[in-house]
Amino acid sequence: MKRNLFVYMSALLLLLAVMNGEAEARQLDPAKSPQLGIWFGPVAPIYTTRKTVDTNLGGGLYARYNIFQTQFKLGADVSYQKYKSRGVNSLRIIPVYGSVIYRLPIKMLLFFNLKAGAGQAHVKAMPLNKSQWDPCFTGGGEVGFPVGSMANLCLRVEYLMVYEKYISGAKRNGHFLNTGLSVNFNMDMFR
Amino acid sequence: MKRKGLNIFGVILLVVGYASCGDQAIFDDMADSNISIVLKGTYESNNPKNWGVFSPDMNDDTISILPSNYVKSVNPSMTGYDSLPSVFRLDVAEVRINGDKFANYRKTYNAPITDIDPLFNGVGIPLKCDSVVRDKHYSKIELYTRKMIFDNAQSFTPESGVFEKEITTVFDEEYRPGYDINPDQIFTLYDTLREEKSSTNRIFPVDVALPGGFVYDGSARYVIEIRMVIKNFLRRYEKVYVNGNKYRIYHFFGLSDWVHDVRQHDDFIGGNCFSVARVYSPDLVTTISGDCAANSYIVAIPASDVPNLSLYYDFDDTIIDRPDDSYIPRQPSLPSKHISGYLEYYVDMEKYDDFYGDYVLNVNKDDDLDTTSYHNVWDAYNDRRKDLRIPPLATQANALGSYILTNVPPGEYVMYELANPVWGKLPTGYSTATVRNVTVTEADIRSGVTTYDVDF
Numbered sequence: 001m002k003r004n005l006f007v008y009m010s011a012l013l014l015l016l017a018v019m020n021g022e023a024e025a026r027q028l029d030p031a032k033s034p035q036l037g038i039w040f041g042p043v044a045p046i047y048t049t050r051k052t053v054d055t056n057l058g059g060g061l062y063a064r065y066n067i068f069q070t071q072f073k074l075g076a077d078v079s080y081q082k083y084k085s086r087g088v089n090s091l092r093i094i095p096v097y098g099s100v101i102y103r104l105p106i107k108m109l110l111f112f113n114l115k116a117g118a119g120q121a122h123v124k125a126m127p128l129n130k131s132q133w134d135p136c137f138t139g140g141g142e143v144g145f146p147v148g149s150m151a152n153l154c155l156r157v158e159y160l161m162v163y164e165k166y167i168s169g170a171k172r173n174g175h176f177l178n179t180g181l182s183v184n185f186n187m188d189m190f191r
Numbered sequence: 192m193k194r195k196g197l198n199i200f201g202v203i204l205l206v207v208g209y210a211s212c213g214d215q216a217i218f219d220d221m222a223d224s225n226i227s228i229v230l231k232g233t234y235e236s237n238n239p240k241n242w243g244v245f246s247p248d249m250n251d252d253t254i255s256i257l258p259s260n261y262v263k264s265v266n267p268s269m270t271g272y273d274s275l276p277s278v279f280r281l282d283v284a285e286v287r288i289n290g291d292k293f294a295n296y297r298k299t300y301n302a303p304i305t306d307i308d309p310l311f312n313g314v315g316i317p318l319k320c321d322s323v324v325r326d327k328h329y330s331k332i333e334l335y336t337r338k339m340i341f342d343n344a345q346s347f348t349p350e351s352g353v354f355e356k357e358i359t360t361v362f363d364e365e366y367r368p369g370y371d372i373n374p375d376q377i378f379t380l381y382d383t384l385r386e387e388k389s390s391t392n393r394i395f396p397v398d399v400a401l402p403g404g405f406v407y408d409g410s411a412r413y414v415i416e417i418r419m420v421i422k423n424f425l426r427r428y429e430k431v432y433v434n435g436n437k438y439r440i441y442h443f444f445g446l447s448d449w450v451h452d453v454r455q456h457d458d459f460i461g462g463n464c465f466s467v468a469r470v471y472s473p474d475l476v477t478t479i480s481g482d483c484a485a486n487s488y489i490v491a492i493p494a495s496d497v498p499n500l501s502l503y504y505d506f507d508d509t510i511i512d513r514p515d516d517s518y519i520p521r522q523p524s525l526p527s528k529h530i531s532g533y534l535e536y537y538v539d540m541e542k543y544d545d546f547y548g549d550y551v552l553n554v555n556k557d558d559d560l561d562t563t564s565y566h567n568v569w570d571a572y573n574d575r576r577k578d579l580r581i582p583p584l585a586t587q588a589n590a591l592g593s594y595i596l597t598n599v600p601p602g603e604y605v606m607y608e609l610a611n612p613v614w615g616k617l618p619t620g621y622s623t624a625t626v627r628n629v630t631v632t633e634a635d636i637r638s639g640v641t642t643y644d645v646d647f
Contacts, residue, residue, distance in 0.1 A: 090219045128221070128409075132215055172222060
């Protein structure tokens with residue numbers, strides 16, 4: 001037990017040391033800091049899903065961590081999206097997914113990110129009156145600019161597919177376009 | 192190191208992506224409805240009786256200011272007055288089931304008053320709908336009708352009875368001949384005196400009973416059949432139209448007042464859009480056919496409903512009558528702009544004000560022990576009207592004496608052979624009718640039995 005504790009503490013110290021080592025580099029580029037963000041905006045069903053439910057407002061939270069000093073980040077997203085319709089159809093989706101974010105190597109004030117990810121979405125549907133987890137995939141991009149060294153303001157567009165064709169007999173997947181304004185904060189504790 | 196990190200991330204994605212997934216095709220279920228709605232304007236579920244021809248009996252006793260014969264004598268050039276309307280226009284806003292908005296699609300429909308139009312030939316018109324909630328018990332349909340219009344409606348000047356014009360109404364965004372009866376169908380006369388008047392509306396929606404209920408399990412296709420009794424149940428009413436200083440007398444066709452009686456000077460004709468609904472799976476139905484008296488009516492009632500049989504034949508007006516009109520206080524209207532008209536109006540208004548307070552209290556009493564009071568009499572009348580039923584399966588035999596009932600789902604039925612009623616009446620006489628029992632089983636239908644023979 002003591003030994004385990006020692007291992008954990010050592011790992012933590014090592015991690016802090018690594019992060020501290022990178023801190024100097026981040027001084028030059030704050031966007032490479034770990035980030036926490038929120039987004040809010042219109043979420044729209046598209047393609048076949050457009051016929052069953054209507055556009056609404058949605059939002060979510062995300063966290064990102066830069067993979068060392070590369071152009072890549074790892075991200076985790078969770079969001080809440082509720083779609084209603086004129087009729088009895090309604091959908092509530094809570095996608096939880098991991099993603100890889102690639103920052104285009106363009107030297108200017110604006111930054112451009114491309115994103116792809118996969119995970120699971122908790123889907124609750126009426127009139128089926130059932131809820132379940134389905135695989136989901138996402139891809140998209142965002143454009144943003146730093147607001148001081150602490151935060152970034154972004155516009156994001158993301159396609160979300162809730163995959164259901166793996167179910168025998170299923171003919172359709174769910175297709176959604178999430179757009180939104182987002183703010184993320186550079187969480188650099190060594191600066 | 193970098194590559195290893197990415198590999199681990201990929202494995203995590205795969206695990207997260209495919210662990211504990213559901214087994215329901217949610218998006219298919221929302222897009223493909225297994226339910227369809229059919230709306231029929233007939234009492235019969237198939238093979239309805241042909242339209243009758245116009246007879247003076249169709250003129251309601253509301254026609255008192257300008258009697259039909261007087262109108263015809265004043266306006267000899269007016270042709271087509273003594274005939275049925277030629278078209279019925281229906282504007283359905285949406286259909287709900289126990290409040291669930293499963294068919295929020297507007298439908299406008301022009302139905303010629305003929306025996307071949309789908310609304311009147313027993314086939315019905317389809318209404319678009321979505322799916323309903325799984326495993327929920329439903330017991331009623333709400334049919335939201337925006338407009339119900341019959342043509343052959345005239346406007347007359349009140350003093351002379353001279354024909355002014357054919358009434359036109361906006362329907363489907365265009366002016367068309369006809370009078371919209373929906374504003375007059377909101378209330379019955381009784382509703383206008385009750386406290387709950389502000390929350391009462393008898394036409395938007397029309398409450399349609401779904402005897403036996405309906406639970407959708409998603410395993411089969413279903414048809415919801417809604418029948419409104421329109422064909423052969425029309426009547427011509429009179430109404431005073433007032434717009435500022437302009438007075439006109441309207442003669443127009445509406446639904447027959449066979450459920451809630453309408454009398455002279457009544458402002459509303461509501462409560463007469465009587466309907467029934469039933470649900471069946473088109474993959475699991477059969478037909479019942481056989482021989483019976485020529486032109487008679489054959490109806491089938493679920494055996495479980497036989498204890499409630501009295502609710503089916505209470506349509507005869509002699510069984511429940513409307514309470515005496517002399518009890519009803521009516522707000523007087525200005526009969527003419529002459530001084531004598533004003534004097535008459537103020538005297539009537541005083542009498543009305545004096546009586547109205549006591550009267551409305553009486554109508555709205557909850558603890559009324561006086562069994563002869565107006566309140567109790569009309570409450571009993573209203574309650575019994577509310578419980579009236581139409582058989583889920585009904586048809587008229589042909590002139591050769593054979594009948595066929597189609598789309599019969601499995602169940603135990605009691606069948607009655609009833610006499611062909613006169614115009615504007617529903618078949619009655621269950622207690623003296625010839626009765627047959629039949630049991631339609633699912634096993635029979637699945638083994639290919641397409642017809643049950645039941646002779647009377």
